[in-house]
Amino acid sequence: MAVDITTQLLDPAFMTKLDQLALVSRKIFAGKLRGERLTKRRGESVEFADYRNYVVGDDLRFLDWNVFARLDQLFLKLFLQEEDLHVSLLIDCSKSMDWGEPNKWLYARRIAAAIAYIGLINFDRVSLYSYANGLQSELTGVRGRRLMFKAMEFLTGAECDGQSNLPAAAKQFAIRHPQPGIVIVLSDFFEKSGYEEGLRFLLGRKYDLYALQLLSPEEIEPKLAGDLRLTDVEDDDVAEVTVSRALINRYKHNLQAYCRQLKEYCTRRGVSYLFTSTDVPFDQIVLSYFRQRGLVK
Amino acid sequence: MSFLNPAAIAIAAGLTIPPLVALYFLKLKRDVKPVPSTLLWKQSVEDLQVNSPFQRLRSSLLLLLQLLVLIAAAVALGKPMFETTDVHDSTLILLIDQSASMGVMEQDGMSRLEKAKEQAKIRIENMHDNARAMIIAFCDRAIVVSSFDSDKRALVRKIDSIEQTESRSALSEAIKLAEANMQNMFISQADGTDKEIRPNVESATVIVFSDGRIEDTDRVSIQRLDVDKLQLVSIGQRGDNVGIVAMAARRNYEFPEVLEVTATVENFQDQPITLDAVLHVDGRVLDVQTLDLAASPPPSAPEDATSRERIGDHRRVVAFDQIEFGGSGIVEVVLRVDDALSADDKAWTIIQSPRHLRVLLVTEGNLFLENALSTLPIDVVRLTGSEYDEADDSIITDGNRSTYDVVVVDRHATARLPQGNYFFFGTVPQLDGISTGKTISDQVIFNWDDTHPILRHVALETLQVYEWEELIVPPNAVSIIDGETSPVLTYLTRDASQFLISAFPLIAQDDDGNLLMNTHWVTSVDFVVFMQNAVQYLAGNLATTGRDSVAPGEPVMLPAPANVESVSIHRPDGVVDAVSVAGFQTLHYAQTRQVGTYRLEPAVAGHEFFPINLFNPVESMVKPVSQLSLGAGSVESTAASVKVNEPAWSYLLLAALALLLLEWIVYNQRVFV
Numbered sequence: 001m002a003v004d005i006t007t008q009l010l011d012p013a014f015m016t017k018l019d020q021l022a023l024v025s026r027k028i029f030a031g032k033l034r035g036e037r038l039t040k041r042r043g044e045s046v047e048f049a050d051y052r053n054y055v056v057g058d059d060l061r062f063l064d065w066n067v068f069a070r071l072d073q074l075f076l077k078l079f080l081q082e083e084d085l086h087v088s089l090l091i092d093c094s095k096s097m098d099w100g101e102p103n104k105w106l107y108a109r110r111i112a113a114a115i116a117y118i119g120l121i122n123f124d125r126v127s128l129y130s131y132a133n134g135l136q137s138e139l140t141g142v143r144g145r146r147l148m149f150k151a152m153e154f155l156t157g158a159e160c161d162g163q164s165n166l167p168a169a170a171k172q173f174a175i176r177h178p179q180p181g182i183v184i185v186l187s188d189f190f191e192k193s194g195y196e197e198g199l200r201f202l203l204g205r206k207y208d209l210y211a212l213q214l215l216s217p218e219e220i221e222p223k224l225a226g227d228l229r230l231t232d233v234e235d236d237d238v239a240e241v242t243v244s245r246a247l248i249n250r251y252k253h254n255l256q257a258y259c260r261q262l263k264e265y266c267t268r269r270g271v272s273y274l275f276t277s278t279d280v281p282f283d284q285i286v287l288s289y290f291r292q293r294g295l296v297k
Numbered sequence: 298m299s300f301l302n303p304a305a306i307a308i309a310a311g312l313t314i315p316p317l318v319a320l321y322f323l324k325l326k327r328d329v330k331p332v333p334s335t336l337l338w339k340q341s342v343e344d345l346q347v348n349s350p351f352q353r354l355r356s357s358l359l360l361l362l363q364l365l366v367l368i369a370a371a372v373a374l375g376k377p378m379f380e381t382t383d384v385h386d387s388t389l390i391l392l393i394d395q396s397a398s399m400g401v402m403e404q405d406g407m408s409r410l411e412k413a414k415e416q417a418k419i420r421i422e423n424m425h426d427n428a429r430a431m432i433i434a435f436c437d438r439a440i441v442v443s444s445f446d447s448d449k450r451a452l453v454r455k456i457d458s459i460e461q462t463e464s465r466s467a468l469s470e471a472i473k474l475a476e477a478n479m480q481n482m483f484i485s486q487a488d489g490t491d492k493e494i495r496p497n498v499e500s501a502t503v504i505v506f507s508d509g510r511i512e513d514t515d516r517v518s519i520q521r522l523d524v525d526k527l528q529l530v531s532i533g534q535r536g537d538n539v540g541i542v543a544m545a546a547r548r549n550y551e552f553p554e555v556l557e558v559t560a561t562v563e564n565f566q567d568q569p570i571t572l573d574a575v576l577h578v579d580g581r582v583l584d585v586q587t588l589d590l591a592a593s594p595p596p597s598a599p600e601d602a603t604s605r606e607r608i609g610d611h612r613r614v615v616a617f618d619q620i621e622f623g624g625s626g627i628v629e630v631v632l633r634v635d636d637a638l639s640a641d642d643k644a645w646t647i648i649q650s651p652r653h654l655r656v657l658l659v660t661e662g663n664l665f666l667e668n669a670l671s672t673l674p675i676d677v678v679r680l681t682g683s684e685y686d687e688a689d690d691s692i693i694t695d696g697n698r699s700t701y702d703v704v705v706v707d708r709h710a711t712a713r714l715p716q717g718n719y720f721f722f723g724t725v726p727q728l729d730g731i732s733t734g735k736t737i738s739d740q741v742i743f744n745w746d747d748t749h750p751i752l753r754h755v756a757l758e759t760l761q762v763y764e765w766e767e768l769i770v771p772p773n774a775v776s777i778i779d780g781e782t783s784p785v786l787t788y789l790t791r792d793a794s795q796f797l798i799s800a801f802p803l804i805a806q807d808d809d810g811n812l813l814m815n816t817h818w819v820t821s822v823d824f825v826v827f828m829q830n831a832v833q834y835l836a837g838n839l840a841t842t843g844r845d846s847v848a849p850g851e852p853v854m855l856p857a858p859a860n861v862e863s864v865s866i867h868r869p870d871g872v873v874d875a876v877s878v879a880g881f882q883t884l885h886y887a888q889t890r891q892v893g894t895y896r897l898e899p900a901v902a903g904h905e906f907f908p909i910n911l912f913n914p915v916e917s918m919v920k921p922v923s924q925l926s927l928g929a930g931s932v933e934s935t936a937a938s939v940k941v942n943e944p945a946w947s948y949l950l951l952a953a954l955a956l957l958l959l960e961w962i963v964y965n966q967r968v969f970v
Contacts, residue, residue, distance in 0.1 A: 095333075096333035096334050097333075099333040100333075188333065188334075190333060190334035190336050190337075192334070192336055216333075219333060224330065226328060227327045227328070228327055228328050228329075228330045229327040229328065229329045229330065230330050230331075230332045230335050230338050231329060231330070231331050231332070231335070232331075232332065232333075232334055232335040232336075233331050233332070233333060233334075234333075234334070237335045237339075238335070239332075239335040239338045239339045239342065240327060241338055241341075241342055244358070246345060247341055247342065247345060250341040250344050250345055251337055251338060251341040253341075254337045254340050254341050254344065255337055258337060
């Protein structure tokens with residue numbers, strides 16, 4: 001069963017390639033449990049961090065006897081603690097995501113599955129959230145390869161519904177998830193109320209934030225003609241248009257401007273902005289693009 | 298640019314454009330298309346609208362193109378014309394010349410009449426839809442081909458029905474007819490009610506389609522029409538023509554079996570020409586003569602007809618002498634020339650067999666007359682007045698016609714006048730419309746027609762008559778010798794009879810009953826020549842000249858054969874007309890618009906054929922004129938060049954098609970963006 005669910009989003013051959021990858025955080029966070037990542041916290045790893053004066057009660061095993069021999073003073077060797085990393089994926093499951101060929105929703109879940117897999121095999125603490133008008137469902141704190149099937153089950157079972165509201169979802173997420181870590185938002189970012197507020201909530205928690213914008217080819221190069229009554233799948237809003245070359249050009253121009261503004265907004269605030277069209281092969285995005293952008297190594 | 302039907306534009310545009318625009322603005326049928334987000338679409342539409350104040354219209358190039366297509370089609374419905382002539386005339390009268398000169402074949406292979414019809418049709422096509430037109434064809438007579446009508450197709454059909462004739466052209470009758478019809482048209486619109494519609498005759502535009510060779514321009518009087526609206530469309534260009542303008546055939550006085558044929562040939566072109574004139578008798582070529590004709594002199598203004606008629610280098614008489622021909626038949630002179638008009642290249646006359654004429658002299662005794670007749674080569678039978686009146690029909694008549702070639706009646710009033718040829722001296726035939734008035738004794742011979750065959754070789758300068766009776770004769774009588782107030786010698790025809798009436802008797806009785814000479818003329822040789830001419834003329838043996846020949850279009854009167862219901866007349870073109878003669882002594886025939894010889898079957902002996910000749914220098918002068926002088930030179934119509942109002946609707950339809958194509962391309966571009 002677990003294999004079946006997993007296979008829908010990730011095939012075994014691809015998973016083998018993912019085994020060699022690990023998520024990279026541009027920041028070093030303190031984890032909850034010991035993991036495989038160095039943290040700011042001093043711990044019991046083999047990585048030397050610093051010295052400090054011995055105080056009564058310290059573990060005598062960490063005294064540096066060579067220094068004591070030379071200086072006749074007791075110093076305690078401090079090592080970096082290796083802890084786990086919190087990786088949270090916020091996946092937009094509003095109706096607008098269930099669109100395009102290849103489908104944005106499937107594409108987003110496959111990316112989420114790949115990232116989750118990478119996180120799980122590296123003993124990172126992976127949390128999955130789907131959001132629309134607020135957080136819809138979540139799978140928090142899974143760790144280790146054996147829980148991969150739970151993550152896949154979550155992703156497979158999630159459905160698109162409702163209207164996107166990133167600020168509400170981000171606010172809920174920030175309250176419920178105070179731990180630092182990597183937060184990846186997968187969305188088309190078509191927010192009628194604006195994406196800025198939502199991102200601001202996430203920035204407040206000093207997450208290592210990634211914004212991954214997914215658009216389908218139909219959104220990038222619309223194939224529309226004639227006099228149309230365009231209805232928004234999320235809120236049934238109507239736009240009456242007479243499609244002309246000028247209008248198409250204007251739409252493309254506006255789309256580029258919208259994406260560029262999002263990118264600038266993200267860059268200015270230290271958020272990594274990634275953009276992809278769903279017609280780009282999925283494995284290429286994960287293996288090549290994410291590596292280039294430093295999300296995985 | 299003008300429009301023949303401007304109302305159609307408003308109607309078509311009003312019916313189509315508002316619904317089109319309304320449909321575009323209402324956008325009743327929009328395809329519903331779901332999209333992930335309308336966020337960017339709304340923004341894009343707003344951007345475009347903000348950037349352009351008329352974006353709603355401009356954004357839809359299709360609407361613009363469709364509007365243009367509709368406008369082009371609507372304007373085309375208004376029948377736009379590139380205006381070169383005034384198409385706003387509400388009343389048109391087209392006068393189309395169908396005379397002989399219009400038969401000239403122009404360089405492009407079309408006859409002038411065909412060209413005139415084409416021009417007339419173009420003018421009709423260009424006519425305003427509300428306008429009316431009347432079509433009159435004219436030659437020697439004018440006929441209304443179509444009364445006032447607005448139906449262009451019907452008018453064009455009527456124009457097509459106009460046929461070529463070989464008659465002379467006379468405009469005055471056509472103008473009168475047009476004026477009369479103008480009057481009738483408006484009166485008939487009152488249709489019996491008291492409502493009176495004042496005719497606006499001044500507004501009628503009269504267009505004459507002709508080569509301008511019109512005989513009676515000086516007799517045209519325009520009374521009701523607007524002279525300023527009279528136009529001439531001058532048809533044709535060719536001027537090369539040589540024609541026979543007169544012809545005569547006579548038997549030699551001394552040798553009746555010898556024929557003398559003369560024909561007057563005139564060169565009407567401005568180049569000298571050498572040609573052969575061929576004499577045919579009964580279809581056989583008997584003689585050929587070569588003629589050198591100088592170029593026609595330039596016309597003096599105004600056209601001086603009499604100067605043109607003088608024999609000169611351009612106008613020569615060709616004489617065929619010593620032609621041995623004893624029978625009766627058709628004498629034909631043919632010019633071997635390839636010129637513009639063929640109708641005047643041939644001339645015909647009928648020659649009868651030589652024979653002794655039988656003359657009946659009805660007199661109580663007239664020595665001079667008997668002597669004069671006795672010197673002539675004729676058989677004379679003499680009867681007194683009472684003998685004539687009482688004689689048995691078998692002596693006087695053969696069927697319904699006189700057995701004598703000529704009956705000379707001397708001072709005897711009689712009503713016994715079977716068909717025949719009569720010469721009355723001192724009295725008149727007892728027929729309606731012919732009578733005598735008071736006796737005239739104080740007048741002199743005033744004038745005479747010395748070109749008339751009867752007066753040929755007769756000197757009248759010394760003629761003195763002491764008294765004569767005033768002659769009251771019908772208007773168709775031809776006066777040959779005139780007194781101051783009354784004709785002295787007159788010629789008239791009635792049915793199939795000819796009457797030559799001399800108002801004076803040769804001898805008169807005084808109060809005592811003594812016979813006196815009424816004129817000393819009886820003692821001169823001129824009187825004998827005169828009697829010879831008169832008898833021969835009445836018997837039909839004198840040469841027929843151009844003046845006496847029947848012109849095309851003129852009616853012919855011939856004796857009708859007895860006991861026959863109808864007579865078939867074979868026209869030169871082979872068409873056979875049946876003319877009913879049952880109960881009539883005379884046959885009237887008017888379908889003579891073609892030159893040539895007409896054959897009758899059955900016919901009275903000696904009248905089997907009759908010729909129709911053009912003999913009309915005005916028609917033979919085919920070079921078209923560009924200016925018509927009407928009336929007494931006071932009315933002139935400027936020459937109108939051939940103007941064509943080109944219809945513009947075809948260009949508009951082409952533009953509409955091009956726009957439609959463009960619209961199709963734009964539509965497809967939108968589909969594949």
